[in-house]
Amino acid sequence: MSRERSQMTLDLDWGQGRRLLWVDGVNSAVMAHLVLMDDPDAIPVHCDLGTSVHEDSHRFVNDLEQWYGKEIVRLRSEEFANIDEVFERRKYLSGMNGAPCTGYMKFDPRELFERPSDLHHWGYTADKLDAKRFDGMLADYPFMKQRAPLIEMGMKKRDTHALLRQHGIRRPIVYDLGFPNGNCIGCVKSSSPNYWALIRKEFPEVFERRADQCRRFGARLVILGRTKDETGKTVNIRGFLDEIPADQSTKVRGADFGGCGFHCKSEAA
Numbered sequence: 001m002s003r004e005r006s007q008m009t010l011d012l013d014w015g016q017g018r019r020l021l022w023v024d025g026v027n028s029a030v031m032a033h034l035v036l037m038d039d040p041d042a043i044p045v046h047c048d049l050g051t052s053v054h055e056d057s058h059r060f061v062n063d064l065e066q067w068y069g070k071e072i073v074r075l076r077s078e079e080f081a082n083i084d085e086v087f088e089r090r091k092y093l094s095g096m097n098g099a100p101c102t103g104y105m106k107f108d109p110r111e112l113f114e115r116p117s118d119l120h121h122w123g124y125t126a127d128k129l130d131a132k133r134f135d136g137m138l139a140d141y142p143f144m145k146q147r148a149p150l151i152e153m154g155m156k157k158r159d160t161h162a163l164l165r166q167h168g169i170r171r172p173i174v175y176d177l178g179f180p181n182g183n184c185i186g187c188v189k190s191s192s193p194n195y196w197a198l199i200r201k202e203f204p205e206v207f208e209r210r211a212d213q214c215r216r217f218g219a220r221l222v223i224l225g226r227t228k229d230e231t232g233k234t235v236n237i238r239g240f241l242d243e244i245p246a247d248q249s250t251k252v253r254g255a256d257f258g259g260c261g262f263h264c265k266s267e268a269a
């Protein structure tokens, strides 16, 4: 064997890598628009969660294609048509180990599509909690090339919504119903009683289904209150969805929980 060439050397040409623009809700939609103005060859990509999201969210993605003047690549799970199929198969909703829906319907299709050389662009905004979520992504995936253009530009959620309005693009209807993001209807990442009370009001069938899943799989998804433990530390009182009081407020604060990025796993608790 020749000693001139190390066996550790691989002749791989990774090229310059693609610029992937992960499009989902309002913030990422605006992020992709801004990057595409600078680089029309960047590739908008969307994880299609099928019937898990409101049908108007699909209309939104179609409208974005018209706005961008180019196709949005849609990635779908090869195994699951929607999040309910994941929950029923796994008999698990969300907990310390995260939410399985994200893994099966977002991580797996993304991993099949991405290359190590890709540069990923996310829609995290300069709002404090969102910027923190991006810090989490950088910490969790140090070998992934990532940028958050809206943070770099100092753009907040109010700016992205205003820009979309200026361009005449109708945001997904769920925002107008009072939801803070375009996540799946009945997103298991949320532990907010207000969020679930809003789901109960707007989408009673989904609420009933999720409440039944909670009981069957033993998932105390919602934080019903707070108390002190024996050491004086504040701890959450968790409960089932059907334990939420009938008069629970339906006002959801934007900061209650973020959009469904690829970070749901570490946010779910």
Ligand code: SF4
Residues within 6 Å of the ligand: 052, 083, 099, 101, 102, 105, 183, 184, 186, 187, 188, 189, 259, 260, 261, 264
């Ligand atoms: S939005 Fe919520 S329910 Fe949907 S995939 Fe993400 S974590 Fe799961």
